[in-house]
Amino acid sequence: MRGRRILIAVVAFAAAFAFTKYWDFVLTPPIGHAKYQAIFLTNGQTYFGRYLDRLGPYVKLDNAFYIQQQAAQQEGQQGDLKLVRRGSELHEPDAEMLIPKDAILFIEDLRPDSQVSLFMDKNTR
């Protein structure tokens, strides 16, 4: 009897562990259910991607993109803006990004026909 209960306890522990890892505390996006969102951070940076709200201190951003300003060709001019997929930096990060909720100013849904959404549709892994 005791051996059976220990087995049940081990299976229950393993199942709860596996389910929690699989679930990863991801909640349904709180706004809109659009495919992509824009996340504005407290330091002024903006990331675009698939925003996944989670229980706990972090949110997840899948397939992150950001806007990069290219160097100006002539002095006094502003460089062109370019949408870049996160992953080509020196540390070549994975597609998934964790962002503390404290570091977020606000989040917006992107319209499916926006230039950014269309670009991400074409360039998503």
Place this chain on the structure above:
Amino acid sequence: MKLPWMLPWLVAPILAGAVVATMVDVGSLPFVGTEKISAVFFTDGQAYFGHLDDNPLTGTLTMRDVYYLGDAKGRGTDYEASVVKRGTEVHQPADGMRIRRDKVLVIERVGLTSPVARAIAAQRSLDERAR
């Protein structure tokens, strides 16, 4: 139907499994797969790379075996990036940096073939040779 045995043998293990899963990053364990290096970007623009222990029940993250970007040009190597191991500063800190979570902007997993990962591997072999 009362099943008092369920509390210690079923409910408690389920809760324990969920809590342990929250606190343990399986991918970061040394015996599981390849090494996992995390990149932590601070709100002030600093970036550190290393092994991250992140317990969501506390307000701090702990990073061990910490590296940060150095000046690649001054090193005379072919690497795109150069890193410095944390610990060689004037105050010679011990391994284990406790980071306030509210000062973290972003956490990412470092690609193992990235210039940063290769620079860390090179720095480690240099450090081992120097010992």
